[in-house]
Amino acid sequence: MKIYNFIKKAVLLFFCCQMAISAFGQAAQTINPDGGASSLLDDGLKVVVNPTGYLSVYRLNMAQYCCGNIYPNGAGNGVRLTFRFDQNGTNYSTSDLLITACATTPAEQVGNDWTTSITGYVTSPLSGLQFYITMNFFYTYPDKYFLVDYYVRAPHNPSYTIPETVHLYLDHDSYILGKDGSRSYRYVGASPASEFVGDYRLVTDDVGCGGGANNPQYPSHHGFKISGSYRSYYSAGYSSRNTKNATGMLSNTLSPGTCIDDGIAVEFTIGPLSLGQTGVKRIMHAYGENQGEFNSIDVIDPIVPPGVSSPVTVNFTTATYSEQEGNSSHPATTVQITVGGGSLAQDQVVSFTASGGTAVQGTDYSYVKGFTIPAGTYTTPQTFTLNNFTILGNQLCQSNRTFGISIDPNICNDLIILGSSTSATFTIIDDDPLSMDPPSAQTYCPGNAVSVTTFTSSLPNMTYAWSATNGTAIGLPANSGTGNLPAFTALNTGAAAIAATITVTPSQTGSACSGASAAQTYVITVIPPPVVSVSANPSSVCSGGGSPVTFTATVSSGSTTAMTYTWNIAGSSTTTSSNTYSATVTGGSTYSVHIVNSNGCVSAVTAPQTVTVTAGVTPTISISGATATCSGNSETYTASIANGGSSPGYQWLVNGSSVVGETGSTFVYEPENGDIITCVLTSSAACAAPNPVTSFGLTMMVTPTLTPSATIIGVPD
Numbered sequence: 160m161k162i163y164n165f166i167k168k169a170v171l172l173f174f175c176c177q178m179a180i181s182a183f184g185q186a187a188q189t190i191n192p193d194g195g196a197s198s199l200l201d202d203g204l205k206v207v208v209n210p211t212g213y214l215s216v217y218r219l220n221m222a223q224y225c226c227g228n229i230y231p232n233g234a235g236n237g238v239r240l241t242f243r244f245d246q247n248g249t250n251y252s253t254s255d256l257l258i259t260a261c262a263t264t265p266a267e268q269v270g271n272d273w274t275t276s277i278t279g280y281v282t283s284p285l286s287g288l289q290f291y292i293t294m295n296f297f298y299t300y301p302d303k304y305f306l307v308d309y310y311v312r313a314p315h316n317p318s319y320t321i322p323e324t325v326h327l328y329l330d331h332d333s334y335i336l337g338k339d340g341s342r343s344y345r346y347v348g349a350s351p352a353s354e355f356v357g358d359y360r361l362v363t364d365d366v367g368c369g370g371g372a373n374n375p376q377y378p379s380h381h382g383f384k385i386s387g388s389y390r391s392y393y394s395a396g397y398s399s400r401n402t403k404n405a406t407g408m409l410s411n412t413l414s415p416g417t418c419i420d421d422g423i424a425v426e427f428t429i430g431p432l433s434l435g436q437t438g439v440k441r442i443m444h445a446y447g448e449n450q451g452e453f454n455s456i457d458v459i460d461p462i463v464p465p466g467v468s469s470p471v472t473v474n475f476t477t478a479t480y481s482e483q484e485g486n487s488s489h490p491a492t493t494v495q496i497t498v499g500g501g502s503l504a505q506d507q508v509v510s511f512t513a514s515g516g517t518a519v520q521g522t523d524y525s526y527v528k529g530f531t532i533p534a535g536t537y538t539t540p541q542t543f544t545l546n547n548f549t550i551l552g553n554q555l556c557q558s559n560r561t562f563g564i565s566i567d568p569n570i571c572n573d574l575i576i577l578g579s580s581t582s583a584t585f586t587i588i589d590d591d592p593l594s595m596d597p598p599s600a601q602t603y604c605p606g607n608a609v610s611v612t613t614f615t616s617s618l619p620n621m622t623y624a625w626s627a628t629n630g631t632a633i634g635l636p637a638n639s640g641t642g643n644l645p646a647f648t649a650l651n652t653g654a655a656a657i658a659a660t661i662t663v664t665p666s667q668t669g670s671a672c673s674g675a676s677a678a679q680t681y682v683i684t685v686i687p688p689p690v691v692s693v694s695a696n697p698s699s700v701c702s703g704g705g706s707p708v709t710f711t712a713t714v715s716s717g718s719t720t721a722m723t724y725t726w727n728i729a730g731s732s733t734t735t736s737s738n739t740y741s742a743t744v745t746g747g748s749t750y751s752v753h754i755v756n757s758n759g760c761v762s763a764v765t766a767p768q769t770v771t772v773t774a775g776v777t778p779t780i781s782i783s784g785a786t787a788t789c790s791g792n793s794e795t796y797t798a799s800i801a802n803g804g805s806s807p808g809y810q811w812l813v814n815g816s817s818v819v820g821e822t823g824s825t826f827v828y829e830p831e832n833g834d835i836i837t838c839v840l841t842s843s844a845a846c847a848a849p850n851p852v853t854s855f856g857l858t859m860m861v862t863p864t865l866t867p868s869a870t871i872i873g874v875p876d
Contacts, residue, residue: 186263225339240257241327258280263278275296290432292311303447306442311439331422343421380448385442403426407426409426473566474581475580477495484589489550494564502535510571512564515562516584517562554617556667592676594665603633605688696708702774723736782796
């Protein structure tokens, strides 16, 4: 046995929609909107809950009541709900009444479970007082039935002295699986104690049963099931099955064996209800294939909390509320009410109206009228944050907008008393100032193809206007325009860089905001190619000498940042990041260089230059002079040279030591015995090697000078 006993949620979300259906502007809610369409009948039911209490059910995407409209057609009709009243079973009203809806809740899905609700009232013709109705709907996908709890609360008005019973009638003009014609049947279960009243169609009813051969060839049925039993029921054509006697009863007749154009009407009662008392009945609405497939599913009435409520007073906590608009829809979280004074035995709904101001409902905000105050004691006031207002955020630059909120008069609930603060102003604070992404600075060389610059923003529906200083000087077709910056060929015929300042001003379609404060500025620079010259040090070399030449590139104009240098030396190419390059050259070598800066601008190749290579010469030196002399004599020595150049240098040495001042080609010197005379030649000739050179040495033989002497010897006579 499958048992369902749904517990009513403490807090319900109530949404006000744009389609006005009842006096209070509530809208239909759709349970399982993507279901009820499969030809395999495996995607459950699609149920449209109308604020009038009418229920529109779809399978095969067709309404299951006359006349099989394709969804969403026919969504305002279906299973009809009406009311009548009696006092103590003796005084019966004869008027069929509809609910006046005060608040609806959205069709809310949690997993496979769906819920929605209607709250409103029906005015008794007998007492002239309002009875308060709440219908809670429960559906679990992909079941072929849903449950409705029908709550009725008697008025809390002291003038209500005679208990009344509320009669509820459900009427279904069957159009099973989109086709007319069916039979009726009734099932009374022993365990569980319940009653099912419905209609069905057999496989054999494909011909001769109302809709004739158009009827599908599989069994199907509809019906209502209740805990206990119905007070009355009737299957017949539309007019006859809704005929009631003086006490409001249907005829309690069926046509089980006759295939006719019929449907089912059932009656159940809640009451008699005393002052402020609440009663409830749960009804299964079933849409299946096989007669009897719902017999084992029990229907259990919810338990009504005991006690009688006393009114509570409701106020806003302040006269003004505000929130950021945001980029997407989100519940408002700042609107609060205080509830105080009485005690609520059951949850009660307070309703609101939003209007006025500069905000537009459905564009800037939406709301539902109802907010549920949970059962409880409110002798100590409590504060609640409303969840029934939604800010419809966007990414459009707008001014702040306002709307008014007021607590509705208690015509929909006599347990709600308006306090002294029943109206407030809500301000939607716009948080979407115009903005755009800053474009990046750009640098180009003359002749470069510049692509379209696309302007962007995180906001939608943006447009742009741009202006440029020096725009045409760098190759732009104009100095102003709209949209993206167009493609162009970079231009610069001068020797200095040209900078164009681009100012972009955004705007937004549908927005009155000025984009001046959001304008972005960036610079496009076109730099001339670098101009380079090159030099060599030394500019001439000796052949076979092996000494490298250092080449230096000098940039005289254009960008000089992050250069690369391509050296062309003696037919060989080398690229470096340095403006100098060393190489050993041979006779007749030429050299040149070109450079590329960091922006890709390429210089012209320098004119070929030549390094002079000179043949080498060998300097020689010899000396001549006396190698023997007498002590005290001065001798002259003479140097003979070859390849000494135009200004040869001499240095005379005695015994390996330079003689100060003796730098001529001759040397006069008073030698001593054993002195060695040499001379060093430093050639001034180009490419002289070795250089300097030293002569051979002259070794001196110096003979001491003899002084003659005589001795006179006297001989005595």
